[in-house]
Amino acid sequence: MENVFDNKKDLSVGMRVFSCAFGDEKVGGDAADGESSSSCTEELDNQVADENLIRYLFNEQINIKVGTVRFIGTLKNHPHPNKTFYGIEWDKKKDGKNFGDFNNDVYFYPLHLLTKEKTKRYYNLDDHTLGIPIERDKKLVGELGTCKELLKPCSFMPLEKIHVGLTFFQALHFRYTYFFTDSDLYVEDYQTKKTKRVQFSGITEARKYFQNFYQLTNITLNKYLIYTCGGDDKIMFHKLRSLSLCGNLISQWKDIFHIISLARELSYLNVSDNKMLKLNLESVQRVYPCGNLRDCHGGCQCGHDSEDKEGQHQESTIDAGGNPLICSHCMQDNLIRFEQIKELCIDNTMIEWEDVLILSFVFPNMETLSLKKNYLTRISMSDIDLVKSPVLLQYVQSGRREKGTPSETHNRFPLHCQAQQGEPTVGSYVSMDARENTPTNVVTTVGEENEGYIHTFMKLHKIVLNDNYLHDYEDLFSFIHQVKSIRAVFVKRNKFTDRDDLVTVAERVCSLTGKEDMRDKEVEQSVEDGGENPPHDRLQRIKEKFSHLKELLLDDNKIMNYKTLRDLFYIFYHLETLNYQKGKNNIKVKKDLRFILVAILPMLKTLNRSYINKNERINSERFFISLYQKDDVVRVFNEAVLGCRHSDRLESMHYEALQDQPSVETSKGMQSNLINITIIPEFINSKKYEIVKKKVNKHMNIKDLKYLCSRLYSVPLPKMQLFYTDENNPMCVEIVDSNSSLYTYGIDNNSKIKITMEQ
Secondary structure, three states: OOOHHHOOOOOOOOOEEEEEOOOOOOOOOOHHHOOOOOHHHHHHHHHHHHHHHHHHHOOOOOOEEEEEEEEEEOOOOOOOOOOOEEEEEEOOOOOOOEOOEEOOEEOOOOHHHHHHHHHHHHHHOOOOOOOOOHHHHHHHHHHHHHHOOOOOOEEEEOHHHOEOOEEHHHHHHHHHHOOOOHHHHEEEOOOOOOEEEOOOOOHHHHHHHHHOHHHOOEEEOOOOOEEEOOOOOOOOOOOOOEEEOOOOOOOOHHHHHHHHHOOOOOOEEEOOOOOOOOOOHHHHEOOOOOOOHHHOOOEOOOOOEHHHHHHHHHHOOOOOOOOOOOOHHHHHOOEOOOOOOOEEEOOOOOOOHHHHHHHHHHOOOOOEEEOOOOOOOOOOOOOOOHHHOHHHHHHHHHHHHOOOOOHHHOOEEOOOOOOOOOOOOHHHHHHHHOHHHOOOOOOOOHHHHHHOOEEOOOOOOEEEOOOOOOOOHHHHHHHHHHOOOOOEEEOOOOOOOOOOOHHHHHHHHHHOOOHHHHHHHHHHHHHOOOOOOOHHHHHHHHHHHOOOOOEEEEOOOOOOOHHHHHHHHHHOOOOOEEEEOOOOOOOOOOOOOHHHHHHHOOOOOEEOOEEOOHHHHHHHHHHHHHHOOOOHHHHHHOOOEOOEOHHHHHHHHHOHHHHOOOOHHHHHHHHOOEEEEEEEEOOOOHHHOOOEEEEEEOOOEHHHHHHHHHHHHOOOHHHEEEEEEOOOOOOOEEEOOOOOEOOOOOOOOOEEEEEEEOO
């Protein structure tokens, strides 16, 4: 690990770099104001830097600054006018000296900071200029500089003061083959100040195991300053299943794809906290053809097994230049696909949704996707402008050329080519950028792309969208409706607000998302003799279209109205796991909604990470029935939506015996079991509560009575004590056995139940 700073500094705009002052007490200032050091001093500085970089990689307290190159060139009115400087936008807002300007001349803008600030202002300050052009960025930078005097995210640095970090293979060797030397194995006793030698047991076996890092199943290289792949392509990771590269300097997706191509069994990939550049055609085009079977490490780099594709290799031909045989699958197109990846984490990478759609084609078997902290504002599944997305267009065309895949097994959504006035059409755009990579027998037109569907997110089960700026319910509904395989959606800490027409939006999404849905609608209307479906059937259809969603995390959004929650849970009626407003409750009336949500969601099993048992469900449903005509909050949740009420279903369940009686006399006999009881609170602050009279069944379980009292007066069940008395028995009798019934204790008509709390 010597001379790690000797990696070639071939810098370009968008690359990730770091700067440091290893050996100094404080990180150096803006190098644009300093003189270049002599060669001797520079060599000594590099030696100190190498030693301290090793200390940094061992998680010692060494300060570095990480940023993105935004500008390369000379500076006007600088003491060194011919010297090349690099404009850096630092990840931390206070690590720089300016806002990309020097002597009142603006050379670049801090794009990441502007993206974040625009998004925040759009929602928090009601500034609806999210899509402002670059000409207005200067005004925003001036406002930020005025409002926040200490906010300086940029610097101009000479080449010798910035570094490109390590390659993937350099980091691997350091992580798994570098060990302490004998001089490193001495420590000083802090009491006696004597030096002691440390001996490790089994160090030889550990070295032998980790030196064969290509045989490892799990590799973690977080915060190792990796900026590119590098290394030798002959090294293959035959057993690698999990790879974590969080917090590095990677910016090019082609480096990520190169690493994946070396690990045929890799299923989990985490590249969070790497600021990634936008995907382009160069990133997704296969650089190395698979060649013949013996030269490609047992298979082609597209991710297809050699055994499955052996027949295709044999059927392929040698090209005019005499190159080896090429896989017939690779002859269809030169777009990369990695079918081995099942779980992908790209949190805090500033990725755009368009690139997420492209990655859904690159990783067609992806089951779990995490997109936290990416400042996403939309997850639109329709009206994608292919004119401005040539990479996505290439995958669309490639997907249409594939044969033999059952369409019913895929998730599909329409991509519309929106050629605006003054913009080139899809055909002209492809001819400029991608036509040379498209087979001559494939012709793509705007009309053709509008007619059909493409396949994406074919096997996605879970998507994590926490800590973004999502706000459009139509986008959310469209995504869940189109991705039929989705089971869990996490949207914690987003910007979803109140909306009165959620059911209408959901119905529109279900009706206008494809020809198949339109055919279903025509069939339903034909059954009804051309008329519209009854409201109940319309709501039932909405429930069925979203029935595959089983888990929803909705904590800390901007929902303030109970009606929004009511409509939302009519749409997601088949939820089994739900989290809402954990921590601080933002609902305008601070009321425990647990029993309401348990009652209105019949398949709910876990609420706010708490399991719902059978008794709690029964008690919640009965309690909902008893309050929907009296309690204002419960009344809102029970309002009719397309002709349906929750109380209708609950009453039919809990009072089915009364409805099925063969005679009126038997029904009257059942009603004769109802008794009137008076519940009297007698505890501290009980004066603010009113005495409640209830009509209950005399065979009611004591558990249900306690649950009822707990809900009425907000008394914790473990501290609750119940006593009863009546006209014939003036003495209070404590109710102890929770498994008994009111009839067992002799509680009859006009009995009084007193509630106290244990001291």
